[in-house]
Amino acid sequence: MAAPARRLCHIAFHVPAGQPLARDLHLLFGFQPLAVREAGGWRQLALRSGDAVFLVNEGAGPSEPLYGLDPHHSVPSATSLCFDVDDASATARALAARGCNVPVPPVSVRDEHGAAIYTVVSSPVGSLSLTLLQRAGYSGPFLPGFKPLPSAPDPGWVSHVDHLTLACSSGSSPALRRWFQDCLGFQHLPLSPGEDPETGLEVAAGSGRGGLRLTALQTAPHGIAPNLVLAESLPGATRRQDQVERFLARHRGPGLQHVGLYTPNILEATEGIAEAGGRLLTPPKSYYQQPGKEEQILAAGYKPSLLDRQGILLDGDKDKFLLQVFTKSLFAEDTFFLELVQRQGAKGFGQDNIRALWQSVQEEAARAQGA
Known part of the structure; x- marks a missing residue:
């Protein structure tokens, strides 16, 4: 190191x-x-x-x-x-x-x-x-x-950077993981039990539509740098580019796809951003109708209708939950966005939420192409 x-x-x-x-x-x-x-x-x-x-x-x-x-x-x-x-x-x-x-x-x-x-x-x-x-x-x-510059009141929507997600070329994650490990002291952070660091976590989009391979990295124990997430596409039958492939094409290569910002109150932050004119990604309509989703949201202490209205995703169980909301791209090239994340004991990224984000981005791209 x-x-x-x-x-x-x-x-x-x-x-x-x-x-x-x-x-x-x-x-x-x-x-x-x-x-x-x-x-x-x-x-x-x-x-x-x-x-x-x-x-x-x-x-x-x-x-x-x-x-x-x-x-x-x-x-x-x-x-x-x-x-x-x-x-x-x-x-x-x-x-x-x-x-x-x-x-x-x-x-x-x-x-x-x-x-x-x-x-x-x-x-x-x-x-x-x-x-x-x-x-x-x-x-x-x-x-x-x-x-x-003169200081101004901070609205308190964000406390720190939770994670950094890098969009990577297919098959490059193992070499990148070793580089960050050997050069900057990052270590593999398993996102699922028994996860092989060489293969990471595979999140299938379903119906042969490909998906994502995620490999998470953390600093040494007691380190305070945010986690790094390496994201690459899985092969699939769809002809339409997924969000990683589209990033690589429009960005002209790998890079920082999004920054996860930790918020102590995702309801307040999301409402404030929406009122200010910030554009948030809309989850697929089916997300909140999944079997057991309403019970899951209620168990975490939230109203399903409120999360639905604000586009907030929730995943987790056993009193450990993760809430997320994503902005639309901050660049016209559609190459960078922000995520707001609130953790209630959960340390991962929510596989159901990853699939929902996948579908949301795909639907947004389809709407843009039809405009």
Whole structure:
């Protein structure tokens, strides 16, 4: 293991000037502007909701954006996951010794609040890079080089990032799992009893329509970085692309498909987002009519009609439940969305909910094609 990831600092995005990601995160999803930097052709805006921080890099400059790398990707995209490490310089040397590409060697940045050292490492997931950050003792609100912005009330819809789902090419999950294990200290997180880490969890869509293979990863025990989920398509008879295949085609390769944001109150968060104009994915009508679904929802302490109206999925049993709701894509290319998740003892992702999400995305795509 070359560099154990201790904590997620932020998720960086690269969008062209004028693209509304930052505006939408603020106005529709409750993220509050945290800090800004404008230099070298870049406008870099950090936004926070709870402990979840998104860094939106707008424009394009002659040099790299601070704390990142310009991948020159053809569509708006998540470009970097930034993790805290104990020693950025030692980490860069160790990863280079493992054969990793280190396009940005260790850089030191300082301001009146202290200093930070960062390095950027290429990941095996398409154009997604990893920024590894050493910032012990830094006392500013974000990172050196950024100007703090006036604080505003946080609506409290989100507390932290629960998980990060990477859309991967078919058959690539085992190699990616080993890379994150060997280089960043992630370990296999079984989603079903006795799960083989080489095969992960297979969730069939039904009726020969393919499905998903999911492989979950977690940091070492007591780690506080969010889980990673590797998602790839299973072969099926359908001619229509599923959501992973469509992501790979429209995104021009693997990448971050969605971010799972933990919410302490999914009913309040979903209602607030809907009232603000955020677009939520509608589950298939059959979801809430499944045998036993009403009893399951009641056992978790909710009204089936309320979850139905707000499009919230629920899965679990034996007093351990998972509630989820998904947004529509935040990019016109249909390559990135958000998930709100509330856990009542459940640690997985809900196989019935995965199937429902699968069907919801397929139906949404069919509606879009018919429009």
